[in-house]
Amino acid sequence: KYESVGGLKEPDFEKIAELDPDLIIIEGRQSEQYDEFKKIAPTIDIQLDQKNYMESFKENTEKIGKIFDKEDAVKEALAKIDDKVEKANKLAKEKGGKGLVVLTSDKQISAYGSGSRFGLIHDVLGVEPVDKNIEASLHGQSVSSEYISEKNPDYLFVIDRSAAIGEKGTAKEVIENEIVKSTKAYKNSHITYLDPGYWYLSGGGLESVSEMVTEVENGLK
Known part of the structure; x- marks a missing residue:
């Protein structure tokens, strides 16, 4: 059902580029490779702030809701x-x-x-x-x-x-x-x-x- 684009820490950038995404969403395990993702498409990092878990979680979720028009x-x-x-x-x-x-x-x-x-x-x-x-x-x-x-x-x-x-x-x-x-x-x-x-x-x-x-x-x- 879904295309394989590598591992959590070892993304297959060639495969991701082939898919030609409009948006890439990454999290903690991919954060260090943000610049590489950004070369392919607009990228947002939804890494959680563990010391402010709920605030961080809500901010990330609301951000995604806004992008996909699912705010309600x-x-x-x-x-x-x-x-x-x-x-x-x-x-x-x-x-x-x-x-x-x-x-x-x-x-x-x-x-x-x-x-x-x-x-x-x-x-x-x-x-x-x-x-x-x-x-x-x-x-x-x-x-x-x-x-x-x-x-x-x-x-x-x-x-x-x-x-x-x-x-x-x-x-x-x-x-x-x-x-x-x-x-x-x-x-x-x-x-x-x-x-x-x-x-x-x-x-x-x-x-x-x-x-x-x-x-x-x-x-x-």
Whole structure:
């Protein structure tokens, strides 16, 4: 149904030029190649500002809505997402407890906190971080099962990078070992395996943000 124009970080510029687009929309993974895209057609970069997630997301969405004359539809969709965010915050406050967000890649575990690429859970949806000192880097802070056990989160949110890039998903076997099973999150069935497609590949869109909020809300119930 769709033409292949290369990988997320390695676009096929010749193929893109052949398609003769009127507009090219890129995001974070292609941002460094903005000038190359611009040679082919007008290009806009909708990279998210992780420290101002919702403001950045809304600005990007409204920009696209204006370009395609879908401003009313965008306004309606954003209002629904605002309502979902408000409900998730209310639930997080009612439930209390602290959360931890980790990404697994093969057997490696990285933790993400406020201001990070997955900081939406803390900064927008109101889940208090179990560790306020996680460095907000692109690849997260390398951690171990012992770290997770020591921090003992009430809620553990897991993103499986291997599954996101088309490899065999290994998150459950990496996370659910005897050490992590000592946590409140495991004992109370509050380990949530988030959709890696939305969280790792395509966050920041009307569909993805809506589904991401739903997943976190369900994880808190």
